[in-house]
Amino acid sequence: xxxxxxxxxxxxxxxxxxxxxxxxxxxxxxxxxxxxxxxxxxxxxxxxxxxxxxxxxxxxxxxxxxxxxxxxxxxxxxxxxxxxxxxxxxxxxxxxxxxxxxxxxxxxxxxxxxxxxxxxxxxxxxxxxxxxxxxxxxxxxxxxxxxxxxxxxxxxxxxxxxxxxxxxxxxxxxxxxxxxxxxxxxxxxxxxx
Amino acid sequence: xxxxxxxxxxxxxxxxxxxxxxxxxxxxxxxxxxxxxxxxxxxxxxxxxxxxxxxxxxxxxxxxxxxxxxxxxxxxxxxxxxxxxxxxxxxxxxxxxxxxxxxxxxxxxxxxxxxxxxxxxxxxxxxxxxxxxxxxxxxxxxxxxxxxxxxxxxxxxxxxxxxxxxxxxxxxxxxxxxxxxxxxxxxxxxxxx
DNA sequence: ACCTGAACACCGTTCAAGT
DNA sequence: ACCTGAACACCGTTCAAGT
Numbered sequence: 001x002x003x004x005x006x007x008x009x010x011x012x013x014x015x016x017x018x019x020x021x022x023x024x025x026x027x028x029x030x031x032x033x034x035x036x037x038x039x040x041x042x043x044x045x046x047x048x049x050x051x052x053x054x055x056x057x058x059x060x061x062x063x064x065x066x067x068x069x070x071x072x073x074x075x076x077x078x079x080x081x082x083x084x085x086x087x088x089x090x091x092x093x094x095x096x097x098x099x100x101x102x103x104x105x106x107x108x109x110x111x112x113x114x115x116x117x118x119x120x121x122x123x124x125x126x127x128x129x130x131x132x133x134x135x136x137x138x139x140x141x142x143x144x145x146x147x148x149x150x151x152x153x154x155x156x157x158x159x160x161x162x163x164x165x166x167x168x169x170x171x172x173x174x175x176x177x178x179x180x181x182x183x184x185x186x187x188x189x190x191x192x193x
Numbered sequence: 194x195x196x197x198x199x200x201x202x203x204x205x206x207x208x209x210x211x212x213x214x215x216x217x218x219x220x221x222x223x224x225x226x227x228x229x230x231x232x233x234x235x236x237x238x239x240x241x242x243x244x245x246x247x248x249x250x251x252x253x254x255x256x257x258x259x260x261x262x263x264x265x266x267x268x269x270x271x272x273x274x275x276x277x278x279x280x281x282x283x284x285x286x287x288x289x290x291x292x293x294x295x296x297x298x299x300x301x302x303x304x305x306x307x308x309x310x311x312x313x314x315x316x317x318x319x320x321x322x323x324x325x326x327x328x329x330x331x332x333x334x335x336x337x338x339x340x341x342x343x344x345x346x347x348x349x350x351x352x353x354x355x356x357x358x359x360x361x362x363x364x365x366x367x368x369x370x371x372x373x374x375x376x377x378x379x380x381x382x383x384x385x386x
Numbered sequence: 387a388c389c390t391g392a393a394c395a396c397c398g399t400t401c402a403a404g405t
Numbered sequence: 406a407c408c409t410g411a412a413c414a415c416c417g418t419t420c421a422a423g424t
Contacts, residue, residue: 089336119354122359131319151297153294154298174371
């Protein structure tokens with residue numbers, strides 16, 4: 001059923017899906033109450049593919065980095081889902097819940113106090129989803145055109161970027177910084193009490 | 194013209210806008226080539242309201258925090274724009290370019306090397322936009338329902354959250370961590386050479 | 387329980403025709 | 406230069422009717 005994602009999200013219309021299944025569009029509503037249901041189903045299926053295995057074997061900080069990379073890579077290829085998943089309730093999504101459980105277990109094992117675990121997860125997730133969206137932006141997003149004269153510093157900064165994957169570099173910079181900052185925070189929290 | 198945002202984004206339809214302006218829907222296409230144009234126009238207008246003033250007076254790290262807070266607050270109220278702005282080219286958006294210029298100037302002043310400035314901006318921006326989307330999620334996003342038995346650790350972590358604004362707390366945790374991590378990174382970059 | 391076919395109430399957009 | 410009105414090609418969804 002999810003094999004249809006190969007066609008891209010612009011083509012993910014109820015009519016197209018129905019055609020793929022050789023069924024009438026209205027028939028879909030016997031299995032799904034609305035299109036949102038379908039998207040959440042796909043999301044849960046996708047979350048199953050995110051690699052959380054490191055939380056069982058590695059220190060929490062390296063596990064978070066691996067999880068975040070896998071998470072971003074997955075949704076960079078499914079960017080249209082990002083706005084949906086960011087606000088979609090988790091209830092009933094078994095694989096999604098399982099993912100969070102593994103992450104939460106890893107953080108607790110790593111010494112994070114219960115009240116901060118969900119906050120840390122949400123913080124990393126926000127960065128990941130924002131980065132997944134950024135990953136889909138065209139290479140010329142930062143081309144200022146004739147406004148270059150207004151913004152000389154920004155223009156040279158954009159030109160000074162290196163590597164053939166600016167979005168990827170920005171993600172790596174942010175991820176390592178975020179994890180480093182979380183490490184520092186955990187230190188102050190645990191030594192403080 | 195943008196006074197219509199008060200009506201919410203579900204109501205931001207070309208027909209509704211035309212009605213508001215007492216004009217036929219097709220007349221709008223004399224001023225805008227597509228709806229995307231309109232959204233980018235709104236985005237640029239919104240970016241004007243983001244507070245970048247701290248970059249001129251404060252150290253880069255406290256300026257980034259203030260900018261990020263203002264940025265998130267703005268788009269938390271305009272969440273439907275987030276997926277658009279994340280991939281929208283900047284060309285022709287004067288206020289947006291000006292914002293980036295101020296941020297870039299502040300970072301350079303703070304000692305950041307040119308090749309890393311754009312990366313740092315994108316990293317912070319990704320976190321901000323991800324957080325803006327998260328801010329609009331319903332309070333029960335993490336209610337696991339009958340799957341609680343599968344995810345005991347995550348369930349208790351969610352219950353252990355404190356404060357009446359979980360999304361806001363997560364944003365603050367992530368923001369301070371991210372900035373702390375960037376500070377550390379800048380240190381290693383500048384002392385390394 | 388699951389399907390079909392027709393219909394509904396919308397979308398954004400185009401285009402000839404007017405002034 | 407800017408507008409109107411009609412039309413187009415879609416959307417997601419509903420609902421009576423069938424099996």
